[in-house]
Amino acid sequence: MTPEEARRWAEEARDEIVALAQALIRTPSPNPPAREEVVAKVLQEKFRAAGLAAELVALGEGRANVVARLPGSRQAPALLYDGHLDTVPPGEAGAWRHAPYSGELEGGRLYGRGASDMKGGVAAQAMAAILAHRAGLTPAGDLIVAATCGEETDSAGAHAFRRAGGLEGVGGVVIAEPSANELFIAEKGALWLEITTYGRTAHGSMPHLGVNAIWKMHKVLGALAHFRPSADKHPLLGEGTVSLGTLEGGIKTNVVPDRASATFDLRTVPGRPHEEIVTAVEDLLGRLRVDDPELKAEVKVIKNLPSVATAADEPIVRLARQVGLDLWGRDLLPQGVNYYTDAAVLVPEGQIPFLIFGPGAPTLAHQPEEHVEVEKLVEATAFFLLFAARWGSGINFPLFLSHLRKEGAPAPPCPTGR
Numbered sequence: 001m002t003p004e005e006a007r008r009w010a011e012e013a014r015d016e017i018v019a020l021a022q023a024l025i026r027t028p029s030p031n032p033p034a035r036e037e038v039v040a041k042v043l044q045e046k047f048r049a050a051g052l053a054a055e056l057v058a059l060g061e062g063r064a065n066v067v068a069r070l071p072g073s074r075q076a077p078a079l080l081y082d083g084h085l086d087t088v089p090p091g092e093a094g095a096w097r098h099a100p101y102s103g104e105l106e107g108g109r110l111y112g113r114g115a116s117d118m119k120g121g122v123a124a125q126a127m128a129a130i131l132a133h134r135a136g137l138t139p140a141g142d143l144i145v146a147a148t149c150g151e152e153t154d155s156a157g158a159h160a161f162r163r164a165g166g167l168e169g170v171g172g173v174v175i176a177e178p179s180a181n182e183l184f185i186a187e188k189g190a191l192w193l194e195i196t197t198y199g200r201t202a203h204g205s206m207p208h209l210g211v212n213a214i215w216k217m218h219k220v221l222g223a224l225a226h227f228r229p230s231a232d233k234h235p236l237l238g239e240g241t242v243s244l245g246t247l248e249g250g251i252k253t254n255v256v257p258d259r260a261s262a263t264f265d266l267r268t269v270p271g272r273p274h275e276e277i278v279t280a281v282e283d284l285l286g287r288l289r290v291d292d293p294e295l296k297a298e299v300k301v302i303k304n305l306p307s308v309a310t311a312a313d314e315p316i317v318r319l320a321r322q323v324g325l326d327l328w329g330r331d332l333l334p335q336g337v338n339y340y341t342d343a344a345v346l347v348p349e350g351q352i353p354f355l356i357f358g359p360g361a362p363t364l365a366h367q368p369e370e371h372v373e374v375e376k377l378v379e380a381t382a383f384f385l386l387f388a389a390r391w392g393s394g395i396n397f398p399l400f401l402s403h404l405r406k407e408g409a410p411a412p413p414c415p416t417g418r
């Protein structure tokens with residue numbers, strides 16, 4: 001398939017791409033409460049109607065993934081297109097001029113919760129597979145399109161997909177999270193910590209008889225204000241950060257509090273394992289205890305997603321840049337993102353190279369008046385189509401498979417053609 005053909009297929013399917021994105025937006029799937037099965041069925045039906053096999057994987061309680069497959073000639077490993085079906089809730093209805101589930105079109109924009117993050121991306125990936133099928137394309141490797149549930153909270157769908165062996169034989173992953181059709185190849189990790197300090201309650205008129213958990217927390221906060229997750233600096237991601245997110249403690253003004261807790265959002269870069277960072281926080285609290293033996297504090301990990309990155313010279317990155325050049329004459333310079341995606345669940349050890357590329361705008365995710373530009377939807381569909389058509393040309397497939405079989409083996413040397 002030539003770049004012109006890919007562009008033409010996508011252009012001619014413009015209305016169909018928009019209609020699919022609209023249908024997904026008009027089927028609400030806010031998380032919480034995470035009942036994605038209804039929207040999963042809409043997508044499955046679209047695949048089926050287009051003659052592509054698509055499996056609905058029910059995960060109970062109204063939750064489900066959809067996995068479609070366009071069989072390849074098996075000369076290359078499979079290519080996985082991944083997206084999520086859930087959205088964040090719409091929030092304050094009054095903040096929207098276009099109702100959040102309206103899927104309204106205005107001024108070349110498609111509005112609604114999930115338009116950018118990321119029902120637009122899911123629609124573009126699905127339509128690319130459908131157009132490839134319609135064009136009679138047999139890719140070198142199977143093209144798998146997975147739309148999973150739960151990304152906005154616990155990544156339940158991605159975990160289930162992985163556990164069920166969904167990544168077997170997969171040599172590359174493209175996640176359609178909002179990137180405004182730019183190329184992201186690295187994402188920060190998220191390490192959320194809850195720290196609780198303990199004291200001893202007493203009447204507020206006799207504070208000397210108690211131990212004030214909030215004053216102890218005050219010391220902890222002071223120490224953590226200067227904490228750095230690591231000294232590493234990543235060329236695309238920069239440095240790790242620490243944000244104090246919540247703080248609570250105390251029940252009444254005249255009662256010495258015996259408990260206080262705070263949660264911290266640490267964003268990390270590759271290099272230092274999260275276990276080591278947790279140990280460093282615990283050591284910090286240990287040092288505070290040397291000065292103040294009454295300070296009792298406990299650290300709990302409440303979210304743990306590693307930072308993942310694909311090397312800039314991986315063939316999958318070169319392929320994406322070449323496709324960008326051939327479609328638009330634009331070099332997609334690899335960038336990093338601060339947010340995390342299901343890549344942290346799907347390829348936590350970086351054993352399979354991944355990319356983030358999607359039509360949505362990262363700045364619109366989770367915002368009122370969320371929308372996606374129709375032009376970007378069509379462009380992304382052409383990109384996914386040409387990328388799949390070129391995937392795996394000239395690959396050494398047996399060598400790749402032998403790498404996959406080795407447990408914990410590093411990334412294979414040549415997952416796509418050069």
Ligand SMILES: [Zn+2]
Pocket residue numbers: 084117118151177178
């Ligand atoms: Zn998302």
